[in-house]
Amino acid sequence: MMQNQYQFAMAAPEILLLVLACATLLFDAFSKSDRRHGTFLVSIGSVLLLALLSLWQWNSGVQGNAFGGLYVADPLSHLLKALSCAVVAATLIYGREYVEVRGMVGNGGEFYSLSLLALLGQYVMISAGSMLTVYLGVELMSFALYALVALRRDDVNATEAAMKYFVLGCLASGILLYGMSMIYGATGQLNLRLIAQVISSGNAERLPLVFGVVFIVAGLAFKLAAAPFHMWTPDVYQGSPTAVTLIVAAGPKLAAFVITLRLLIEGLHGIAIDWQPMLMVLAVLSLAIGNLTAIVQTNFKRMLAYSTIGQMGFVFLGLLSGEGGQGASLSLAYGSSLFYVIIYVMTTLVTFGLILLLSRSGFESEDIADLKGLNRRNPVLAGMLLLAMFSLTGIPPLAGFYAKLAVLQALVGAGHVALAVVAVMFSLIGAFYYLRVVKMAYFDEPEGEPASIELGAITRGVMSINSLLILALGILPGGLMALCVRVIESSLRF
Incomplete structure (x- = not known):
């Protein structure tokens, strides 16, 4: 493992991403096209190049610390960076027509450059080896997202969503930073591995350490949209332009x-x-508030926001199921959570991608009622919607079923049988609002004259691959699950 204090080559993905984001902004400044086709192609090319770089580093065994322990390169970081690039690429492809029709790129291609800067923040978070780097990455990602949400300055809903997101996001960042300061006061360290060593040696101050953990968990719960720190999620999801909602809902969760x-x-x-x-309290509250509140929603984006809150409950269940475990059981518990997050993000791309594709000039396909008769208008899109909703429900043989099963197995293995029962009960409640969407798409008559839905070849291909992966990873989940466990074992020390 390379331990040289400065390893600029190890941080090549972040350095290249910053250069490409600036180059995209400069390229756009000289672009004369109102639809910004060139900027779109440069952005997609940049993201694909970055994904290849991360995969090459992973294959080459690049692993170690850089910049005095501030930066970490390991299999976990390489995997999540490649996945984040795939998510951003899919988001840009799904949202291209949406942002062009609504004039979000007419006066400048900030949508694309801000998306790359948000990705840069995610990169820094993924490779953070110190609390300083964690905070730097969180803020870099958050400020890019605030700007993206407010990109449609003439839209009152988007402006309101951006203001709520900014105020609550700054509050959460302050809470997270305060928790970090207390951890530093208790241990005298900022490096995460050195903090672990001080705690294991028994030299940490107990009271400020525990208080710091409380604030850190609260800040993390906000970023993951877990109850009771979920208040921003429904309003931001609903008020943001749908292309931006997908950026906020997918990659940042990873x-x-x-x-x-x-x-x-x-x-x-x-x-x-x-x-x-x-985490146990956060998990139960997220499952309860997310699933119960989603039932009464009529706006599809708002329903998906509460669905996200419920899904994050399962993520926390996977994390807490590692309590008291050792070695393989710990890796399996944390690996199940990682698997769950990946499947959730993959399904989110399909659900919000469908909203983007169904929207057209002057019409936002945001209400659940807008999906009525979708099977008559476009059976392929209706099938993709069915796969996504069934996966979120946890119906076999889709990936969402195995993700839930893996978390429940880890819970039961850790002795949390009662929590597993609670999770199953709330999943059954959640099945109601997911299946209601499928019922409207397949069995309800469309309101008014059905509008034709035309998709470009690239968009149709990416959406098809995205949907088929949900099915394929449900039938053959072993490879991805084993990969998740392996990267956890090789990257984290616990």
């Missing part, structure tokens, strides 16, 4: 999950007895 792993599992595993009960 990065937030990684910093949760690094802070709690790697840095603060020595006091797991203190933060595990907090």
Whole structure:
């Protein structure tokens, strides 16, 4: 493992991404096209190049610390960076027509450059080896997302959503930073592995350490949209332009999950007895509030926001199921959570992607009622919607079923049988609002004259691959699950 203090080559993905984001902005400044086709192609090319670089580093065994422990390169970071690139590429492809029709790129291609800067923030979060780097990545990603949400300055709903997101996001960042300061005061360290060593040696101040953990868990819960820190999620999801909603809903969840792993599992595993009960409360509240509130929603984006809150409950269940475990059982528990987050993000791309594709000039396909008769208008899109809803429900043989099963198995293996029963009960409640969407798409008559739905070849191909992966990973989940467990074992020390 390379331990040289400065390893600029190790941080090549972040350096290249920053250069490409600036180059995209400069290229756009000289672009004369109102539809910004060139900027779109440069952005897609940049993301694909970055994905290849991360995969090459992974295959080449690039692993170690850089910049005095501020930066970490390991299999977990390489995998999540490649996945984040895939998510951003799919988002840009799905949202291309949407942003062009609504004039979001007519006066400048900031949508594309801000998307790359948000990705840069996710990169920094994923490779964070210190609390300083964690905070730097969170803020870099968050400020790019705030700007994206407010990109349609003439839209009152988007402006309101951006203001709520900014105020609550700054509050959450302050809470997270305050928790980090208390951890530093208790241990005298910012590096996560050094913090773990101080805690294991028994030299940490107990009271400020526990208080710091409380604030850190609260800040992480906000970033993952877990109850009771979920208040921003429905309003931001509904008020944002749908292309931006997809950016907020997908990639940042991967990065937030990684910093949760690094802070709690790697840095603060020595006091797991203190933060595990907090995760239990967050999990149960998220399952209850998310699934029960989603039932009464009529706006599809708002329903999916509450669905996200419920899905994050399962993620926390996977994390807390590692309590008291050793070796393989720990890796399996945390691997099941990683698998769950990946499947959730993959399904989110389909659901919000469908909203983007069904929207047209002057019409936002945001209400659940807008999906009525979708099977008559476009059976292929209706089939994709069915796969996504069934996967979120947890119906076999789709990937969502195996993701839920893996978490429940880890829970039962850790002795949390009662929690597993609670999770199953709320999943059954959640089945109601997911299946209601399928019922409207297949059995309800469309309101008014059905509008034809035309998709470009690239968009149709990417959406088809995205949907088929949900099915394929449900039938053959072993490879991805084994990969998740392997990267956890090779990357985290607990």
